[in-house]
Every structure is written in structure tokens, then in C-alpha cells.
Amino acid sequence: MFLETKSxxxxxxxxxxxxxxxxxxxxIISLIMIKAHIILFQGxxxxxIYNPPKLEFLDMLILTVMSVVATIVFSDIxxxxxxxxxxxxxxxxxxxxxxxxxxxxxxxxxxxxQSAYDWELxxxxxFWHMFFLMIPWVIGTSTIGLAMGILIRVWTKTS
Numbered sequence: 001m002f003l004e005t006k007s008x009x010x011x012x013x014x015x016x017x018x019x020x021x022x023x024x025x026x027x028i029i030s031l032i033m034i035k036a037h038i039i040l041f042q043g044x045x046x047x048x049i050y051n052p053p054k055l056e057f058l059d060m061l062i063l064t065v066m067s068v069v070a071t072i073v074f075s076d077i078x079x080x081x082x083x084x085x086x087x088x089x090x091x092x093x094x095x096x097x098x099x100x101x102x103x104x105x106x107x108x109x110x111x112x113x114q115s116a117y118d119w120e121l122x123x124x125x126x127f128w129h130m131f132f133l134m135i136p137w138v139i140g141t142s143t144i145g146l147a148m149g150i151l152i153r154v155w156t157k158t159s
Contacts, residue, residue: 025070029142034094037099037129052133060141071150080150095130100123109122
């Protein structure tokens with residue numbers, strides 16, 4: 001794969017393409033999880049603190065299509081498996097970091113902290129908010145897209 005412009009030429013290797021795809025996949029999953037968290041906390045807080053964020057239909061569609069495209073574009077089965085696992089782990093870490101900082105700064109927990117270790121409660125809360133978003137919704141839709149991409153990949157190689 002070549003990227004050509006007037007001033008320079010860059011050849012992207014197969015490994016570089018796989019790494020770039022994992023980074024893109026991670027960014028999309030992270031942004032979708034962060035968007036779901038932002039939507040949850042718009043408006044009055046009330047009992048929303050105890051509700052986990054949820055994905056909308058368009059978010060699930062984007063995740064499924066991205067998983068199908070990523071599975072088809074990856075070079076081999078090994079980058080598919082490791083790329084899937086690493087992108088989910090990295091996006092979970094990014095989303096938990098965002099949720100923890102959101103709880104600490106935007107929700108004002110940092111202003112009312114009484115102990116030096118109250119930041120642990122913000123991380124704990126951010127972890128569980130993103131955990132309940134990640135396990136049923138993100139992993140489920142990404143796995144469906146991954147399976148569809150593998151089926152399309154096998155079907156196109158045999159015909």
C-alpha cells in the first residue's frame with residue numbers, strides 16, 4: 001500500500017497497516033464509550049450516577065461495521081485476534097481514565113474529597129461505569145462484527 005503526494009512517498013508495510021488499524025479501532029471504540037458516558041451525565045444528575053451508560057443503535061452499528069471492515073482488512077488471523085483483544089483493552093483503559101477524570105473534576109468530587117485516597121473512589125466508579133458498558137454492548141457488537149467479517153473473508157477466499 002502506497003501513500004503518494006507531490007513531495008514524498010511512504011510505503012506502508014503490512015505490519016504498519018495492522019498497527020494503524022488497531023489504533024483506529026481503539027480510537028473509535030474509546031470515542032463511542034466516552035460519548036455514551038457524556039450523554040448519560042447530561043442534564044440533572046439524580047439517579048444517573050447509579051445507572052450504567054448504554055449505547056444507541058447508531059453506536060452499535062458503527063462498532064459492527066468497523067469490526068467487519070477491520071477483520072477484512074487485517075493481513076492474517078493472528079493480527080485479527082491480537083488486534084481485537086488489544087483494541088478492546090486499550091479502549092477500556094482510555095474510557096476508564098476519562099470517566100474517572102470526569103467524576104473527579106466535572107462532577108466535583110475533587111473539591112469535596114476528605115481523604116488523600118478519595119481518588120480511588122472516582123477510579124472505582126469510572127471502572128464500573130465503563131465495565132457495564134464494555135461487557136454486554138461493546139464486546140458483543142464487536143464480536144458480532146468480527147464473526148461477520150471472518151465469514152465474509154472466508155466466503156470471498158473460497159469463491
